Amino acid sequence: MSAIRQQSAPAISQTGQFVRERRDGIPYIIGEFWTAKQRQSHSLHEISYRACFKAELPEYFIKRFTKPSDTVFDPFMGRGTTPLQAALMERKAIASDASPLSLLLARPRLAPPAxxxxxxxxxxxxxxxxxxxxxxxxxxxxxxxxxxxxxxxxxxxxxxxxxxxxxxxxxxxxxxxxxxxxxxxxxxxxxxxxxxxxxxxxxxxxxxxxxxxxxxxxxxxxxxxxxxxxxxLRDGVPNAPRSRFVVSESTRLGWLKRDSVDLVVTSPPFLNIVDYKSDNWLRLWFADLNPEDLTCTTPANLDQWRSFIGKTLVALARVVRSGGYIAFEVGEIRNGSLPLEKEVIALAQNLPLTVNSVCINKQIFTKTSNCWGVSNNAHGTNSNRVVVLERNAV
Ligand SMILES: C[S@@+](CC[C@H](N)C(=O)[O-])C[C@H]1O[C@@H](n2cnc3c(N)ncnc32)[C@H](O)[C@@H]1O
Known part of the structure; x- marks a missing residue:
């Protein structure tokens, strides 16, 4: 069962000031975990996708929690930021998404041609x-x-x-x-x-x-x-162990072996902010995909979101090995008035997961923030809020 651990501070090597505090007994660490500057990451990341996170986010957790050849998984891969970053860091990347379009965007960049x-x-x-x-x-x-x-x-x-x-x-x-x-x-x-x-x-x-x-x-x-x-291709290509991409809903991970993952870095849909079907209609046309094949979940309210994320966490707790980690990013929505990280923490209580900390990356806005397609500071995300969960030994 879940427990709140008195954890040691994360290995923070980035610059800037960090505020550490406890909220309901959970350690919150707030600061600039990674830089907000543009074009910091590998050139292969430079494709756009709604609600993508910056490569620095998975890079930070991959560095902190894994070593080369470990397995990193993202069940909401989107444009493939996590698997690509994992491959660039010589980790084995496994990734899935309910949208077949994600696979078309992500897979080719892990094994690019000349x-x-x-x-x-x-x-x-x-x-x-x-x-x-x-x-x-x-x-x-x-x-x-x-x-x-x-x-x-x-x-x-x-x-x-x-x-x-x-x-x-x-x-x-x-x-x-x-x-x-x-x-x-x-x-x-x-x-x-x-x-x-x-x-x-x-x-x-x-x-x-x-x-x-x-x-x-x-x-x-x-x-x-x-x-x-x-x-x-200007920054070179990954030299990674074999990767795996699957079109799958996050709640149905039967295709992935129990205890096979060292680290999950992911961010789910944040309620119904993005409509992946309508936003992608032109890409779907070009890819000869039927919008009805996208079984993306757009939870209409918090109850639906809770139910969806609860089932996803159950599926993740099965595939992550004991002592492995899940970095679950929930962004900041409704101008910060709806702290989704608290929902994730509550859901984890009933699972073999320990809440390690909540890392809040506060950033000065840069152009990449526009991948939300909304005006900064109005309806988009002001920060990355990442709940770090550790899989208990059972
Ligand atoms: C916030 S985006 C993830 C973006 C990703 N982190 C990136 O950097 O590109 C959420 C993703 O969840 C996918 N999705 C929505 N419902 C899903 C479901 N039920 N199962 C799996 N993926 C789902 C969407 O297609 C979308 O790609």
Whole structure:
């Protein structure tokens, strides 16, 4: 059963002042655990996803709780920040998410091909295709030539999958294309629109076009893919033990062995703040995925969230070895008036988990905070609030 341990202070090597206090007997450590500066982490992390955390968060806990070859797991992998960071630190990465899109974004970056192989493959892919009637409304985002290039790419992936030839180079190209579909600069395939992690509707895009007086300019899709590939690969590639990616709900981890994980670093959906289906509709279109295949949980209220997180913690307590850790990040929502970490602490009481501490990383806002797609300090997260749980011996 759970106990609150008088724990020793965590190994804090970062700069800055830390405030330590006890709240209801739980040690809270508040300060700047990792720096708020931009572009601190490895270049392979530079893809966008709603509600992603910065690589420094998993890096901190991986460094503190594991050694090379240990197994690190994230059941809500999103863009794959935890598994990628684990691989970069030579840990074995296992990751899952209810969204198949997550797997498409994360997996290729753990085993990237060389730029030359990407260029050679792109040279083989047709640069135009017939646009089906149903795809014509997408000209709100794309010049017709650009759309024809995207349809040709989609057709290529479909053919390669059908023939069994789809390989890690195709996987990489699809991942980069998914990240360039829409955005606010000329590095994206679309005309100017919202940031890439949150596609607006076609009607909303038409309004944006009207307001900006724009018609989407033509783009060279293959060139932009090569440019982004070079940028992602500029810091090198991981040299990691084999990784594993699975599409799975966090409450159903039967595919993962009991006691097989040394550390979990994760962050679940925070109530219903993000709608992963509607935000990702354009990426789902490109990936030929059916939105109905996304069984993402968007708890409508705190009771639903508690029930969902309770079941997730039961599943995690089974797969983490005794003495292993779970760093469970809950962010800060409703301007800090709803301390979700307290809910996690309460749920852990009935499980073979000991609350080690709550680490609150207070940051000065930087551009990455906009991955929430909301204005800073208004509805987004002001800090990372991480409940650190240790698996008891049973
Ligand atoms: C806060 S995001 C995680 C972001 C991740 N830490 C990153 O850096 O990209 C939450 C993730 O939970 C996933 N998700 C939602 N419901 C789920 C469920 N029932 N089981 C597993 N994953 C789920 C969403 O698809 C989303 O990717």
């Amino acid at each position: 730029v030359e192989a990407i260029e050679a493959r792109l040279a083989l892919i047709p640069r135009t295709a017939r646009i089906a009637q149903r795809d014509l409304p997408l000209t709100a985002f794309y010049h017709p030539d650009t759309l024809a290039q995207l349809v040709a790419l989609k057709n290529w992936f479909r053919r390669r999958t059908g023939s069994g030839d789809f390989d890690s180079i195709d996987d990489w190209i699809r991942m980069v294309a998914l990240n360039r579909l829409s955005g606010h600069s000329s590095g994206f395939f679309s005309g100017r629109t919202m940031p890439p992690n949150q596609a607006v509707s076609i009607a909303a895009q038409k309004k944006i076009n009207q307001r900006l007086g724009q018609t989407p300019p033509p783009r060279a899709v293959a060139d932009l893919i090569i440019r982004k590939s070079r940028s992602l």
